[in-house]
Amino acid sequence: MRIKTQVCMVMHLDKCIGCHTCSVTCKNTWTNRPGVEYVWFNNVETRPGPGYPKQWENTDRFKGGWVLKNGKLRLRAGGPVSKLANIFYNPNMATIQEDFYEPWTYDFEHLFTAPKKDRVPVARPKSLMTGKYIDKPTWSSNWDDDLAGGNEIAPTDPNVQKLQEHIKMEYEKTFMMYLPRICEHCLNPSCVASCPSGALYKRDEDGIVLVDQEACRGWRFCMNGCPYHKVYYNWNTHKAEKCHFCYPRTEAGLPTICSETCVGRIRYIGVVLYDADKVKAAASVEDPKKLYEAQLSVFLDPFDPEVIKEARKAGINDQWIEGAQNSPIYKMAMKWKIALPLHPEYRTLPMVWYVPPLNPIMNHIENEEELATDGYIPAVDQMRIPMEYLASLLTAGDTGIIRHVLLKLTAMRVHMRAKTVGGVDDYKHSQLLKEADTSVEELEEMARLLAVAKYNERFVIPTGRREMKDDLFYQQGACSIEDLAPPEGMIR
């Protein structure tokens, strides 16, 4: 057993209102510089839709993640030898023009300097890449917001293209959800494995995946090596940059900036314990639909005395063990199993989990007022298209798991409604409760965390471990004027 700790996140999609506050605060904090205008460590996608970058889920095109070849785990884009052969040109890499977008601003200066004229002046759109005027923007990080573009754009969603049944996109049948995305900080990150320079690494103490800016040589295999397309190329510094889970904040016990500012309070952060020795086997399970269960088997029960003993041996302190015990992620993803990993079929064992949204389904129920508890079961079942769609996103196509989570969430709603305003029938003996395989106690615990939990319950983040090897006393007050002197001082 090789115990490691991982800081991770759950997003409860039912609560996402698509306001993009996470994206904007993240951008203002981390990527408001030349070279990364097109970079959104955090973005929010309207689904169905192609996402950002365009069709990032198209693994035939970008060749991200892992595949199983003869029972062995291999990078889809090819291993080290083929990467070195392709090092002068990466055939699978996205470009700003085609897959991202040409960032732009407006020529505000002109409003001040325009000569006197009959017509009011206007600030024309101007490319941030070339400084030249553009006639009109043609794509952005959120071009298809709220199904903008309709049938010209929404059906290009790779998940939609995978659906067995052709869905007709029209006003009366509209279904829509938001998908906020950050780096998954995977347990088996393919970006790390794709990096020829070894600049990408997973931090031992919290599992955050980082790019060593000094070691990065700009080979760019990480960009498309990540199946979530969450590693970006800074065209100004020629180095890779990515979401770093706001580690300067999490080290101080604070949530990431996207979570801190989330208006719908959809985000939860906590730590989990896992066995690093089991990662490879879990990622190598044959059937993609079994990957979710395999991933769950990697995590360790933080209440198990054996685990606690081993964790202490591995240098994990009590605060982190306690953090793992109180972790909202552990509750939602591992205990209640209502949070699911995004595209487990990529075999990276992603660590940002999603509670699937019930709203696209519930919005189609017309007679909810009269619906008896068990009436919800066929209601959930009838919504085939959204369910298959969610399965394509979250369970490698296994609608059974999605159905189970949705029934559980439905049961929670029905129960809580019955508790506050009185129910239509006796839910305690209902088929719904049985099929959802849950208990009243669990539902109430869930309702508390999903609906009323305050800051300290949603974010359980032990502060960064500082008992490690650094000579902190000697380093106190040291500043990082790195060009002039090493920040650690001279005594090593």
Next chain:
Amino acid sequence: MAFAGDWLKPPRHMNGTSFFYFATDQYRYEAKVNEEQLKWGGRFSQMHPADFNAMAARLGWLPSYPQFTQNSLKLVKEAREKGLKEADEVAQYMAQLIKEEKVDWAIEHPDDPRNFPKVFFNWRSNLLGDTGKGHEYFAKHLMGGEDTVLAESGSSWQPETIDIAEKPPEGKVDLFVSLDFRMTSTGLFSDIVLPAATWYEKYDISSTDMHPFIHPFNAAITPPWEAKSDWDAFREISRVFSELAKDHLPACEDLVMSPLSHDTVDEIAQPFGKVFDWRKDGVEPIPGKTMPKFQIVKRDYPNVFHQFTTIGPDIQKGYGSKGVVIPGEDVYKELLNRLGVCGREGLGKGRPDLYSAKHAIEAILDMSGATNGKRAVAGWKSLEKKTGQKLAEIAQGHEEDAYTLLDITAQPRQAISTPVWSGMEKDGRRYSPFTVNTEYMIPWRTLTGRQSFYLDHEVMLDFGEGLPLYLPPLNHGPFLLGEDKVENSGKWLTVRYLTPHQKWGIHTMFTETTNMTTLFRGWQTVWINEEDAASIGIKDNDWIEVYNRNGAVAARAVVTYRIPRGVVYMYHAQDRTMGVPANAINKNRGGTHNSVTRITPKQTHMIGGYSQLSYGFNYYGPTGNQRDTIAIIRRLKEVDWLED
């Protein structure tokens, strides 16, 4: 303190809808649109909105500025010269003059150059890029700028009692000054743009009654170059103004006409909801009863600076709003302590100092019940007297709370419950209106003291709206008969045009930063159903224009199946300063979302002097509804930036 209430009362308050309806000559382009409803009544519902508004002014229902074609300073002077000493006598004299038609109502002569708003001061509002409904009428008549008004007064419904010049005036404003740190269209139309400090360069406070917090603004840096905070800008203007006034505008008396107002005894001035027009219904014009009130205000122009920079004596008489009065003696003493004593020679010497924005903030925090527990309790006690109910306990436990700027800087504080602010109700319950009415038996502010569903005012009945009523959207075309002269060779579609609040802000709030302008598709865009779009050859992101008799706007199409057919959405306030080419109609700059709209006044909003149907500043009065706009959408074949 607001509107200099600590020095003189009443202020000259005007409701914006009526003001701009007349100032921008939109009343010339009225259309009879609601034929079906017109069949019900007749006496009022057949009246042209401008005629109705003039009547509302004359009966004291609504404020009306400018007041008269004649100068109000001179009117008082003449009255005094006639030997009238008491304010009552002057008011009577005014009523007589009006009755004998010796003075003219400015509202009935909007085209008389003496009634033009010649100097216009625009403070932190994007009047000419966003909020002004009927933008092209603003451009044409108020500003005299480029416009795309396609309506014609000849084919429109004309009022009867309004004196209309044959040739509509254009460019009524001589001097337009903007004080607004945002780069909006309004700045482009202004003669003078004052450099304004932003949120991060000044001290300020903010709150709304929709949430419980009082927020501070703290200067991170000093205002760069010549920029000044709003407070400093106005103070410096007052300083120069006072100096000039010494020679040019000595102290004098002014006549202020104010409407029958909300939460005062005026609410029962015109009982039983009967309308008696003194001009034709045989009743006498009695100030404060059948017509507006007339009051004399002493204008001390050379001392405006001192009045601006100190707290005036009238605070001691008590202050408040919505009929709630807080005793002011102790407050004044506290303010002397908290703000310090003014040492500047002149009128303000020895009074609480109000020189800087920080002074003003402290004064507000001290005087408001929302931030000072003593005031909250005093407010509830005042309401106790009115209602006979025990209410002071609502703010109990907060008596000792007195937030300072430093307190709210350390952390935004939650407001204390007061009778006039709904941000926080009792027990930390946020914005739950009317709960105290139920729990503490506080009568609703209605005629019956209960929630009112039936409104028996004659005008309401005449419109058939005595009870809540569903009215279908107005059914009319984009042009009146004979108006549409737009050459149209290609395909086009008539649609309902809506301008909802956008997803990422209300009005222009925060959405002009690069991240926000580029988060979606850049400015400006109009949403349209994809089947509608296809039927007229519009593809996603194509340039389009939307136009009707009110004007035209150029934008790009966002096609989707998410909105129903027959409707287009143009989100609020995208502002024509960014990425807007020329329209094809007259090659003018493509307009704003309000270029296609017009103020559609609703007469029933103008009722006054009858219980809850009484005018209150920023509280009750007519709105400039623009929801029933019908427009034509078509492809914009070529893009002309009108630059180069």
Next chain:
Amino acid sequence: MSSIFWWVILPYIVGTILVLGTLYRFAYRQMSWAAPSTEIHEKKWLRIGSVCFHYGILFAFIGHVMGILIPRGFYLALGITDEVYHAFAIIGGAFAGLLVVIGLVILLIRKIIHTRVRLHSTFADFFTVILVLVVAALGTYITAIYDVFTREYEYRTTIGPWFRSLFTFQPKYHLMESVPTIFKVHVIASFLLFASIPFTRLIHMFSFPIRYPFRAPQQYRSRSHFKR
């Protein structure tokens, strides 16, 4: 005297600049050490240009090793005659040279014509591409034209020994005196190029990730182990 400057002093100055400059950049300017790809702006032409150039230059490098570093005697000992060597060198060299030149011309045109690539290229970038192009064009000319049509010059008895002697600090500069001018220009231009390496994008040639195939796919690092 001038031959001492060109064939003794200049090589050692260049060598010093190359070694010290690279060490300086490694120690203090790591952040700027990257293969400054513009693939994110443009892919189509890069695909041809970059692949041609890089593979060409790899072949050319091997060719130079074979021609300059490995002595003539080595080939003779193996039984490879001068005729066989030269035939092989001319065909191989011309192929590699043409790849490099074609690749560079494509890259240069792309750099000039494609707006975003041009705007994101510095003076150093243009300087580098043009200088490499000059060196490569001379080399290709020597191999494919001069050696074929003018005369087959045996550089393995002059340039080769001289270059090797630089490393033993006994520079045999007089060997260079009889060398045809076109060869001299190629050599001097190459040395200018070598001197520019620490200051330009060329630095990325030293970071070819040769260790990549041998390391574990997953990399764990601890915060406190970093830089220790």
